[in-house]
Amino acid sequence: MRDQAYRLRQMVSKYKNNRMKIENKPNSKTRVLAITSGKGGVGKTNFTINLAISLNKLGYKTVIFDADIGLANVDIALGIMPKHTIVDVIKKEKDILEIITEGPCGLKIIAGGSALEELIDIKERELYELTSQLEKLSETADFILIDTGAGISKTVLSFIEAANEVILVTTPEPTSLTDAYALIKTLIISNYSYNKINLVVNKVDNYYEAKEVYEKLNRATKRFLNFELINLGYIQNSKLLVESVKLQKPITLLHPNSSFVKRINAIALKIVGNEDNSNDNNFKNFIERFKNYFLNYSK
Secondary structure, three states, X not given: OHHHHHHHHHHHHHHHHHHHHHHHOOOOOOEEEEEEEOOOOOOHHHXXXXXXXXXXXXXXXXXXXXXXXXXXXXXXXXXXXXXXXXXXXXXXXXXXHHOOEEOHXXXXXXXXXXXXXXXXXXXXXXXXXXXXXXXXXXXXXXXXXXXXEEOXXXXXXXXXXXOOEEEEEEOOOHHHHHHHHHHHHHHHHOOOOOXXXXXXXXXXXXXXXXXXXXXXXXXXXXXXXOOOOEEEEEEEOOHHHHHHHHHXXXXXXXXXXXXXXXXXXXXXXXXXXXXXXXXXXXXXXXXXXXXXXXXXXXX
């Protein structure tokens, strides 16, 4: 009981410090996290939504950019219908702040969908207009979570390589691990500019299974790619999640004291605690990498 009370006091103290930091800081160093997976069906979108809500509850303004081409489903999971998407920004019909859809707990969503396919053939002038619009997000967000598509398509890789940080979601299934390894290998071969990939193991029965999955994948990446993964955390199987999906209500709000939500909150606190204070230009760097990727690709 003493250990639990001590850990609780630590979490509360950390929350207060984070809150003070947000309220007192003159300029927001917006952090951009690409949340991705080697294959579909690993729970990536539900993880993204609940992580965003957890960050919001810690006092961090969070935006989800739904960047899953053709399969965008953040809005479906939340039971909302965005009126506009990023295509309205590309066509100069809307300002990016006008297309933001409000979600629960102050969560903000930018719908992408099939419009993202147009990025591959985007003209240079349109690209500069889009990046200029994206820069406005730093005024309203502490975190931008990019829910990418699964796999290794050009658009998925573009968001991963542009982001400041990457969270790779996998499960214990052999196909999920194989595809996760393939994604990591592709990033390494393509000279992935950041040397950190955070791993979250989803749909496990307990801590020991999660630890075994992390160690198995990490051994392979260290041996064959000379690359070490960061163990960000794990999430257990939960029947309550099935209920929340059917109701189109985030489990973070329906069952805030569940083991699922406790693991999400632990991951959120770990992300907040891992802020890189040495880099004051996180968002600016994201914009530059995003722009350079599509400029180089179109040549």
